[in-house]
Amino acid sequence: MSYAPLRPCLLALTITLSIACPLGAVAGPLANEQSALRAFDLPAAPLGVTLSRIARDSQLTLSVAPALLQGKTSAPVRGMFTPQQAAERALAGSGLGLNVTQSGALSVYPLAATGTLNLGATTVSGRTAEDARGAVDGFVATRSATATKTDTPILEIPQTINVVTADQVQVQGARDLTQALRYTPGLSTNGYTDRNTIADEITSRGFAPTLLYLDGAYLPSAGSLGGTPQIDPYTLERIEVLKGPSSVLYGQNQPGGMINMVSKRPSTEAAHQIKVGTGSFDRYNLAFDFTGPLDEAKTLSYRLIGVGNTGSEQVDHTEDSRQLLAPSFSWMPDDDTELTLYAQIQRDDALADYQALPAVGSLYRNSQGNRIDRDTFLGDSKWNDYKRDQYVLGYQFSHAFNEAMTYRQSLSYIDVNDRYKGFYLNRFVTTPEGISDSHASRTKLDWRQQNSSYSFDNHLQSDFTTGPLQHTLLVGLDYRDFTRKYQGYNLSGSEIIDLYNPTNYRTTGVPTLTTKWDNRVKQTGFYVQDQIKFDNFILTIGGRHDWAKVDNNDLL
Known part of the structure; x- marks a missing residue:
């Protein structure tokens, strides 16, 4: 079956509103705001944009005639400053001066023709x-690019976004994405993937599965049938959970939101880490993370991440292992241009038993007063098996044409090939003795799947002013090509097992091919977004037009 619908334009409109309190009511806190040092990292940009950002982030009022700012560019502001010091730095060379009124407002005025701008003493920190x-340093992130595809303070994003940092993942000891997000509100990580650790199927605001992205690129997934990539949290800088609709910038998505994982990338500062660990059930872990410059000018830098672990699990006979290598290289010929190439190869190998247990025998005792042991293995150790080969390859490019316009492009290819052999319980079977809840039939299965996706995204960001309004305009074109191939071999209603006295014997039934498909989804999207700021008001408006084609091929 093939169809190619032309989807109508989707318009998303969101508003963030904040109103300043009367200054006289907050004289004490205001004085503290004016004298407090803050970290600023503002590039040269239209002067009105920079001054508005300083005032807004410092919760101060800016008083200036728009005509004074027309055609003027701010100086870069980087370091630890008070709001007044930051504004003075931004005004350097502009021919404008700065006053702080009794009410605490920042007032800009023109200097005399021969006037000069004298800066007071400043304190600069290495932070x-x-x-x-x-x-992110610590647990609390203050900025995000997932919701808007621009570097935006989280307080200015008109949707709920939760960020789990690498430091938090380490403290939690999370081994996968599901464990890393257990404390994130609005998500459910219980159920299927809390037991089936080969995949991360997460529910966001009641919608499942929540689609996963890696550095803004779609991760191919076909649900619990397999073929789903699993990104190791050790390779990530942050995990960002965006709640609510996200189709304007990403196309087809769940209404509950999306999860974007941000990878570790090369740094121009040398750092090296090696981690060795051991744990219960003969578990051993090794990980390393090396990064730094490759030349004296620091135009070339690298990062190499590796993970290796092996061990058994709580359930009898089960075990798993992972080998992962993730190299990346960055080239920065100047401050305006950056190109990063990255790759990842991962091999997972496990003897797994992922089936659920019945309520009778686990939550409740059966008719004989028995419970199923927690370490009970209900499979066949000579049959149960799981293998996954996962590959990631791509690049990210950005170039700033000037202080107000930046172009970004990214390409990602992801391929996952896996095979799961195991069992799941069907129903209780009555024994010759008349006991109806001690034995169960099973389905023996052999599921094979290959999923792959290409993701390509281009967008141009422009920062400019129109009168009193500051704009961050984003115009982009993206493309997604997702292919999934599946073969399902099943043998239903056989291989009866005693749930309370299982024997790990070699089963004899041979599953037969019952399902086979080859599906493909193509999507091309054009999107526009404008973040408009006026005083303490922020309006984010966006629209998107998609062309999508779906081919579903049942090969049986």
Whole structure:
């Protein structure tokens, strides 16, 4: 079956509103705001944009005639400053001066023709400001690029967004995405993937599965049938959960939201880490993370991440292992241009038993007063098996044409090939003795799936002013090509097992091919977004037009 619908334009309109309190009511806190040092990392940009950002982030009022700012560009502001010091830095060389009124407002005025701008004493700290696409120091992120595809303070994003940082993942000891998101509100990580650790199927605001992205690129998934990639949390700088609709910038998505994982990327500062660990059930873990410059000018840098672990599980006979290698290289010939190439190869191998247990015998005792042991293995150790080969390859490119316009492009290819052999319980079977809840029939299965996706995204960002309004305009074109191939071999209603005294014997039934498909989804989208700021008001408006084609081929 093939069809190619032309989807109508989707218009998303969101507004964030904040109103300043009367200054006289907050004289004490205001004085503290004016004297407090803050971290600023503002590039050269239209002067009105920079001054508005300083005032807004410092919760101060800016008083200036728009005509004074027309055609003027701010100086970069980077370091630890008070709001007044930051504004003075931004005004350097502009021919404008700064006053702070008794009410605490920042007032800009023109200097005399021969006037000069004298800066007061400043204190500069070595602390670096947060990058929305980079590392976070600690547990609390203040910026994000997932919701808007621009570097935006989280307080200015008109949707709920939760960020789980690499530091939080480490403290939690999370082994996968599901475990890393257990404390995130609005998500459900219980149920299927709390037991089936080969995949991360998460529910957001009642919708499942929540679609996963890696550095803004769609991760191919076909649900619980397999073929789903699993990104190791050790390779991530942050995990961002965006709640609510996200189709304007990403196309087809769940109404409950999306999850974007941001990878670790090369750094120009050398750092090396090696981790070795051991745990229960003969588990052993090894991980390393090396990064740094490759030349003295620091135009070339690298990162190499590796993970290796092996061990058994709580359930008898089960075990799993992972080998992962993730290299990446960055080239920065100047401050305006950056190209990053990245790859990842991962191999997972496990003897798994992922079936659910019945309520009778687990939550409740059966008619004989018995419970199923927690470590009971209900499969066949000579049959149960899981293998996954996962590959990621791509690049990210950005170039700033000037202080107000930046172009970004990214391409990602992801391929997952896996095979799961195991069992799941069908129904209780009555024994010759008349006991109806001690034995059960099973389905023996052999599921094979290959999923792959290409994701390509281009967008141009422009920062400019129109009168008193500051704009961050984003115009983009993206493309997604998702292919999934599946073969399902099943043998239903056989292989009866005693749930309370299982024997790990070699089963004899041979599953037969019952399902086979080859499906493909193509999507091309054109999107526009404008983040408009006026005083303490923020309006984010966006629209998208998609062309999509779906081919579903049942091969049986």
